[in-house]
Amino acid sequence: MSVSSQLNRSLGLRIAVIVVMGNIIGSGVYKKVAPMAAELHSPGWVLICWLLGGLITMMGALCNAEIASMLADTGGEYTYYKKIYGRFFSFLYGWSNFAAIKTAAIAGIAYVFAQSLHSIIDIPPLLSSWSDINIAGVFYPFAGFNVKFAAIILIILLTWVNTTGLKTGAGLSTVLMLLVIAGITLIVVSGLSSPQAHLSSAFDLQTSNNEPVTMSAVFTAMLAAFWAYEGWNSVGFLGGEIKKPNRNVPLSITIGLLLVITLYFLVNMTYLAVVPVSGMEQVNTAANTIAAVEVVRAFAGGTGVFLISVLILLTTLGCTHATILSNARTYYAMAAEKLFFRRVARLNKAKVPGAALWLQGVWACLLVLSGTFDQLTDMLIFAAFIYYGATTLGVFILRKKMPDAPRPYKVWGYPVVPALFILFCILLVGNTLIERPREAGIGLILILLGIPFYRWFRRESKS
Numbered sequence: 001m002s003v004s005s006q007l008n009r010s011l012g013l014r015i016a017v018i019v020v021m022g023n024i025i026g027s028g029v030y031k032k033v034a035p036m037a038a039e040l041h042s043p044g045w046v047l048i049c050w051l052l053g054g055l056i057t058m059m060g061a062l063c064n065a066e067i068a069s070m071l072a073d074t075g076g077e078y079t080y081y082k083k084i085y086g087r088f089f090s091f092l093y094g095w096s097n098f099a100a101i102k103t104a105a106i107a108g109i110a111y112v113f114a115q116s117l118h119s120i121i122d123i124p125p126l127l128s129s130w131s132d133i134n135i136a137g138v139f140y141p142f143a144g145f146n147v148k149f150a151a152i153i154l155i156i157l158l159t160w161v162n163t164t165g166l167k168t169g170a171g172l173s174t175v176l177m178l179l180v181i182a183g184i185t186l187i188v189v190s191g192l193s194s195p196q197a198h199l200s201s202a203f204d205l206q207t208s209n210n211e212p213v214t215m216s217a218v219f220t221a222m223l224a225a226f227w228a229y230e231g232w233n234s235v236g237f238l239g240g241e242i243k244k245p246n247r248n249v250p251l252s253i254t255i256g257l258l259l260v261i262t263l264y265f266l267v268n269m270t271y272l273a274v275v276p277v278s279g280m281e282q283v284n285t286a287a288n289t290i291a292a293v294e295v296v297r298a299f300a301g302g303t304g305v306f307l308i309s310v311l312i313l314l315t316t317l318g319c320t321h322a323t324i325l326s327n328a329r330t331y332y333a334m335a336a337e338k339l340f341f342r343r344v345a346r347l348n349k350a351k352v353p354g355a356a357l358w359l360q361g362v363w364a365c366l367l368v369l370s371g372t373f374d375q376l377t378d379m380l381i382f383a384a385f386i387y388y389g390a391t392t393l394g395v396f397i398l399r400k401k402m403p404d405a406p407r408p409y410k411v412w413g414y415p416v417v418p419a420l421f422i423l424f425c426i427l428l429v430g431n432t433l434i435e436r437p438r439e440a441g442i443g444l445i446l447i448l449l450g451i452p453f454y455r456w457f458r459r460e461s462k463s
Contacts, residue, residue, distance in 0.1 A: 028228025
C-alpha cells in the first residue's frame with residue numbers, strides 16, 4: 001500500500017513555494033551575521049559567505065530536484081534513498097531527521113522565538129535553583145529555563161495546530177510568510193535610507209584584526225549561513241500531498257531558494273551598512289542579544305526594537321510551524337513500512353499523521369532542554385550535510401542504474417555541479433569535526449543510535 005494513497009493531494013505550486021520559504025526563513029536571518037562577523041572580521045567576507053552559502057545550497061537543491069522529479073512521494077529523501085541505497089540507509093536518514101536534524105531545527109527556532117518574546121515581555125525566572133544541574137558538564141537543562149519553557153509551550157501549541165488538518169497548517173504558513181517578507185523588506189528600505197547607513201562599508205574586505213581570512217574560517221562561518229538556509233528540502237516530505245509532485249516539488253525548491261538568497265543578501269548588506277563589523281563582534285560576545293535587534297536599535301530606537309522583536313516572533317513562529325508541518329511525514333512513511341514505532345503509522349480524523357507529530361514534538365522539547373541555540377544548529381548542519389552529499393551522489397548512481405527513467409528535470413551543469421557539491425560536503429563535514437568536535441560528536445552518536453533501533457524495528461516487524 002502506497003503511503004501517498006492515504007493522503008490528500010491538496011497543495012499547489014504557490015503553497016509549495018511558501019512551504020519552502022517558510023521552512024528556510026527563521027532565526028538565522030536575524031542572528032547568524034554576528035558569529036560570522038566574529039569568525040571573519042570583515043563585512044565583505046561575511047557577504048561573500050552568505051552568497052557562497054546560497055550558491056552551494058542551490059547546487060545541492062538542483063541535484064535534489066532531479067531526484068525529486070523522478071521519485072517524489074511522502075517522506076522526501078527517505079523515499080529517494082530506498083531506490084538509491086536500500087532500506088537500511090533510508091531508515092538511517094529518517095532516524096537522523098528524528099534524532100538530530102529536523103527536531104533540532106524545531107528546537108533551535110522555537111528557542112529564538114522564546115528569546116524574542118522574553119525581550120518584549122519579561123518572562124519571570126523559573127526553577128532558578130536548578131540552573132546548575134548538569135549532565136557531564138555539557139548539558140544544563142534548567143539554565144535559562146524560563147526561555148526554554150516558553151519554547152516548549154510554542155512547540156506543543158504548533159504541534160496541536162498541525163494535528164487539526166493540512167489546510168489549516170498551510171493557510172497559517174501563507175499568512176505568516178507574507179508578513180515576514182513585508183517586515184524584512186521594511187528593514188532593508190528603512191535601514192539603507194537612514195543616516196547611519198554607509199553602504200560602501202558593507203563590502204569592505206579589510207579585516208578588523210588585520211589578519212588574513214583563512215579557508216577554515218570561511219568554512220566555519222558558512223556553518224552559520226547554512227543554518228539560515230536549512231530547510232529548503234522539507235517540501236519533499238510532503239510529496240504525497242502536493243499536486244503534480246514531479247513538477248511542483250523541484251520547481252518550488254528552486255523558486256523558493258532563489259527568493260530567499262536574494263532576501264538574505266539584501267538584509268545582511270543592510271545590517272553591515274548600519275553596524276560596523278566590530279559592533280557585530282561585540283553583539284556575538286554579549287549574552288541574549290540578536291544582531292538584527294541591535295541594527296534596528298541603531299537607526300530606529302526603542303520603537304524600532306519593539307517592531308523588529310515582533311517581526312522575529314512572527315518569523316520564528318512561522319518557521320517553527322512550517323518545520324513541524326512538513327517533517328513528521330517522514331516518520332509516518334517509516335512507520336507505514338514497519339520501520340518506526342507502530343502508532344506513528346496512524347492518521348487521525350483530519351487525515352494527518354497526528355501520532356508522528358506528537359512524537360516529533362516531544363523529542364524537540366527534550367532537545368530544547370539539551371543545549372544552547374548554537375550547539376543545536378552546528379550539530380544539525382553537520383548531520384544534514386552528510387545526507388545532502390549522499391543525495392547528490394545519488395544523481396550519479398541513478399543515472400547509471402536507471403538511465404532510461406523519465407526525468408522531468410535534469411540538474412544543470414552535470415557532472416561538474418554535483419561533483420563540486422559532494423566535494424564541498426566532504427570538506428564541510430571534515431572541518432566541523434576539527435573545529436566543532438563536541439557538536440559533531442553528539443550528532444554522530446545520535447545518528448549511530450539508529451543502527452540498534454533498525455535491528456529492533458526489523459525484529460518487531462516480523463513478530
